[in-house]
Amino acid sequence: MHITEGILSAPILVGGGVLAAGGVTIGLRAMRDEDIPKTAVLTAAFFVGGLVHLPLGVASVHLVLNGLMGLLLGWAAFPAVLVALTLQAVLFRYGGLTTLGVNTLVMAVPAVLSYHLLVPILRRSRRPSILFGAGCTAGVIGIAFGSLLASGALALSSREFLGVAGLFFAAHAPLMVVEGMITGGLVCFLWRLKPELFRERGRSL
């Protein structure tokens, strides 16, 4: 999911950086004081999840957990993703510093989308099947929409990537299933443990 340096064109890098900066600003404004520990924990989970690679055909994939981040953080997912990606780029050379903006968008936009689509359902329902379903959907949205955005960034950068954009999306299909199941299970677990995590509302934007 991390797009490495030297692939994307300058306009895409700059555009991604500007949009990501906007998202981070909104996220910091939406983050309340009491959300900071939760954001730190989810940033740490995202950081560690990105280090666990699973073999998949000729490539390897890693957990992203951006769907779960979106459900629990909303717009605050933007600064959380940025911090985790920066540390991954500096410490492990994942992605790169020039692609931070685009990579932040690729992973944080689906998180915000999951938040707006699914948190209203989570606040209304207590049925485990619906909770699990909403969690699964968040996990699938996180990977599916993220890989669509990454494919779009690649395709917009160079026509050479048009052909592989579909392949990039298809390569992440198994991860969508894995991520969906994990996110669904975590949502059910967290709902039992601390349901107010999903009931709390962020600061109005």
Add this chain to the structure above:
Amino acid sequence: MIGNRRHTRNDGGAPGWCAWGCGVAVLLLLCPTAFAHGVHAHAIHGGLGLAVEYDGGYPMAYAEVRVYAPDDDTTPYTEGFTDAEGYFVFFPAREGPWRMIVDDGMGHRIETNIAPDSAHHSFVFLPPRRVRWQEAVFGLVLIFALFGGYAAWLSASQKRKRI
């Protein structure tokens, strides 16, 4: 006598040799491909190469490779693909840093300069970017320190506003 015989043979054979020569020339001209050399193969060892891996240590198989010579940064010296194990090897024609770009076409790309050893060609393994747990722990500490610092800064600024 001998000289006479030679003289006689030369006089009589010249048109025959010319006809043979013309025939061979026509055959050569009409023949689309001439296999003038035999083909031999022998095993070679060494070469300059890369072993490319993803972060988790899995080989970057069948990724596109472009190699640029030390004195030509525009036209690839050679192109190809890594094998199933992520290996790519070529034989550099001269000394100097050779630029190699490996791209799997799916957002993963690595660019590196490697120079052949003057005495022996070398086989370079790109250092696998495996997770080092000290760095992971350091990253986690940084995350909590950063958010802790942000919380402290927010609380200090709110106190200042109240005053």
